[in-house]
Amino acid sequence: MDILMAAFLALYLGSAGLVSSLPCPPCRCQVFKNGTMQMNCINTNLTEIPSPPKTGKHKYKLSVYFIGNRLPVLTKKIMTPLQTHQNLYYLSLRRNGIRQISCDAFQSLDMLYGLDISDNNVTNTSLEKSFWGLRNHTSLRLNISSMGLHVSDDFFHHLQNIPDLNITMRNNSLSEIPHTAMKVLRHLSYLDLGRNDFSDIKLPENYTLWTYELRLDNNKFRKFPNFCILNSSRSQFPNLKRLHFKYNKMEDLNSGYYDCLHSLTHLYLDGSPLRILRRNQFARLPKLYLISLAYVGCAMDKIEGFVFNNTALKHIDFHKNHIWINEHNLTMFHGCTSLESLNLEDNILQKMTQNDFDQLFKDLHFLMYLTIGRGGLYYIPRVITSSLTKLRELELYGNGIPSWEDGRLDNLTRLEKLHMRNNRITVITQRSFPEHFIKGAMSLDFSHNIFSCTCNLLWFVEWMKSNEKIISYLSDYRCESPHFLKGTGLLNLTLSENKCLLSQNERIITLAAGGILIVFLVVGAVMYRYRWHIRYFIYMVRYSQRQEVDTREYEYDAFVAYSAADRQWVIRNMLPVLEGYENLKLCVHDRDFEVGKLIVDNIIDAIETSRKIVIVLSNEFAISDWCLFELNLIQRHVLENGQRLLVVVMLEEIDTRHVTKAMRAMLQTTTYLMWGEEEYARKAFFDRMKMILRRQEQN
Incomplete structure (x- = not known):
């Protein structure tokens, strides 16, 4: 002492x-x-x-x-x-x-x-x-x-x-x-x-004390004492402005015991093992200016919405509670429309999304002092820089923030103090701060960050040297990389503008050359990856240019030739899209061939009455005698009526052992559509199929 x-x-x-x-x-x-x-x-x-x-x-x-x-x-x-x-x-x-x-x-x-x-x-x-x-x-x-x-x-x-x-x-x-x-x-x-050892305060009925400050901290209260006169809205402490109730044993707060304290401005409840904070817990204290609820979170089970709902409230101290702030308590500060100071140090916000922060700070437009130290943040919440524009002091120390985009803080036109020590910041540039902050900052603390001491840090180092009075813990600004500078103080760096400009030109040339190489590699990879799509596109351009007007009437838009093994693919993939969505009429032998009629006649009739012919080519098709016979009939019809009638669908790569001379000739003279299982490949396949099979009146 x-x-x-x-x-x-x-x-x-x-x-x-x-x-x-x-x-x-x-x-x-x-x-x-x-x-x-x-x-x-x-x-x-x-x-x-x-x-x-x-x-x-x-x-x-x-x-x-x-x-x-x-x-x-x-x-x-x-x-x-x-x-x-x-x-x-x-x-x-x-x-x-x-x-x-x-x-x-x-x-x-x-x-x-x-x-x-x-x-x-x-x-x-x-x-x-x-x-x-x-x-x-x-x-x-x-x-x-x-x-x-x-x-x-x-x-x-x-x-x-x-x-x-x-x-x-x-x-x-x-x-x-x-x-x-x-x-x-x-x-x-x-x-x-x-x-002391108080567990209750009992005053005579209808007795009042004109005390303006009462300290009852570090006693043995298990419940909040009743300061209100029975059956009345009057208080036994009508002038009480400051009430210190820190470090007692309360697990709950009965607002009916203190709602009558109409003059109360400062309420200190730190260190009480509260299990729940209820909706409108302090709403009926018309002059409440400050509430301190630090070190209360160890046993906290629930925080209801609108806990601090009070338009008179200016300051909330909620630090050292280690409470997970999540979707269950995002509305606890709603109603604090006049709040100027909020301390959330040592609470857990690491799982919060940008939208969660928008909800948490929704009503805090007049906030001037905000502390979120050691909160598990990995970015500066958007709402802070976009909506809390009256901030003068912002403390985000002890988090994992690596950086923020240039101009992010520009809306904070009143910012005077920025403390972000013990984060993961590597580089600070001139655009990291608003122009007014660079000129009029009162306090800056970026100590114990992991600075990368390259030319990108040149501006900050020079600014530090000319503004040492406003920068805290100058000796704790040290290089983390490159390795040969690790531990070097930023004020001892020998970076020069000329040296940095030279190395910058070298980097530009290297990056340009590397960029050109990457572009070639990417273009080559894309062309290889989408080689069939490119071929389809070229084919369709040529197809549309040479397309002739066919005025004949046909029973079918297309005859589909396929092997029995590929029947399920036709039914599950082709028919629902072309007939179901595109309203085309296809001829498939399992459904449309006339019963009792010779297969050869059915095939010839289907070819003659269809505007297009679609061959579904696969290994099973290539080894099927009936399919090869069907292919010969189709090729003869195509030779007589024009190549434009034929559409070849390649379901899979055909084994060279199964490729006949007729099939090889067809593949060499006809651009085929390649089926793929990927979603984008399917879409490209059907887009081109629909373009080929559409009727003349749709042109």
């Missing part, structure tokens, strides 16, 4: 502005610009209080820190050195082994504003009587923590008429305070009962 006190004093001295030091051994006395003087007698083993140094005509406000000494009894006589100073403002007598205090010990300290007698072993009776000397004060800040107190009915009797009274009673193992003791504290403006 003494180390903390020394640190506090050092901070205070630095902020107040030291003017001079005065001799007052063995203590230290100092005067400050704000018109105050301090006498620090900490751990000096004194047995009496020394007199403050004389300051002539100057009347400084005096603060005395007499801490960690030996002063078992405190009387008016012992306090005499301080009574001579008319402006004694603050007195700390903490940890001096005090056991007895006389009733008049503080009687003549009329200007005393703050009194700290904590960490002493004063008896309850002696302490109660010592308050008599403080009874006429108009304002008093009294600290009686860590004293093993037992509060009697008359404990605060002498303090009841102080108009502005603050009492701190931390760490006293208190589990209750008598009603009669509380009744006299109607003017109590601040009460700190933290680190």
Whole structure:
């Protein structure tokens, strides 16, 4: 504690502005610009209080820190050195082994504003009587923590008429305070009962306290105490603005117990093992400005929608909860239309999609401060840069963000601070930041990223060197690659613009040559991959150019010649598309040949009455005698009536052993359609088939 006190004093001295030091051994006395003087007698083993140094005509406000000494009894006589100073403002007598205090010990300290007698072993009776000397004060800040107190009915009797009274009673193992003791504290403006053993606060019915700040942290509350007067919307703390309820044992919040706190502006519920946050949990607190719910997520089972629905709410602290934010709780911030600050540090957002983030931040258009540290992000959510345009500070540290596209942050025209340390960022260019941020940034932290120290980083390195004052942790900006620069500080790099321009030209030439080679390879691969489609296209162009008008009437649009083994392919693939969707009429021997008629006559009639002839060529077709006979009849008809009548479908590659002279001649003089199992190949096949078989009136 003494180390903390020394640190506090050092901070205070630095902020107040030291003017001079005065001799007052063995203590230290100092005067400050704000018109105050301090006498620090900490751990000096004194047995009496020394007199403050004389300051002539100057009347400084005096603060005395007499801490960690030996002063078992405190009387008016012992306090005499301080009574001579008319402006004694603050007195700390903490940890001096005090056991007895006389009733008049503080009687003549009329200007005393703050009194700290904590960490002493004063008896309850002696302490109660010592308050008599403080009874006429108009304002008093009294600290009686860590004293093993037992509060009697008359404990605060002498303090009841102080108009502005603050009492701190931390760490006293208190589990209750008598009603009669509380009744006299109607003017109590601040009460700190933290680190005690309270499990409930019970005040007399219809009794009110005008306290504006109440601290009940680190007690044993298993449920939220009822601050509302029974059967009424009025509160027993009608002026309460700040309520500290951190680190208790509550698993649930009954909003009916605090909805009556109409003046409440700050609510701290950190560290409570809450299992559920309900819809409109804080909606009926009309002046709620800040809510802190950190360290509550370990046992959290459910977060309902519109939990923080309150248009007055400006700040939400929801960090260190390790809650998975997903589709079940994306609406918890809906209704927070005035929110300015949101801290989501150490929650889990790694499975969130862009649409999920759109939903989560849907109502937060006035947000100015956003923290998502260690959230598992791998990109900057779109909604942040497109909708949260009033952001001044954005903290996305400790994630896995590698980069973002140029101009992504341009909409954040008010951005002043950007902290993205401990990500996976390799390169930062001038287009990574908005122009206004480059010129007017107040704080930047990109330390502990994995920078690639190439010419692409030249601009950032130069910008860092000219803006060192706004960049945090300069020594932690180091190269990760290339390997020969690993560990080198960015400020120590020897990149030059001329060198980078030279290497850039070399890269351009190399890339151009490589690009041309890749284009040739890709074009060649595409032409090989789609060689049949290209052949089909060329054929169809030629076909359309030489197509003659045929005015004859035909019974069928096409006669289909196929082997028995390919019957299922014709029925399942060809007929549903050409007859079902294209309304063409095909002649297939299994269905359309006349029963009882010679097969040869049926084939000749089908050829004569069909506008086109389709041969479904396969290995089974090539080894079938009937199919080869059918092929000869077709070829004779084609020779007499023109090659345009014939359409050849190649179901598979034909084994050269099965290819006859007639078949080879047909394949050499006729462009055929190749069937493929892929979806794109099927579509190309039928597109060309439909073009070939369409009727003249469709042209």
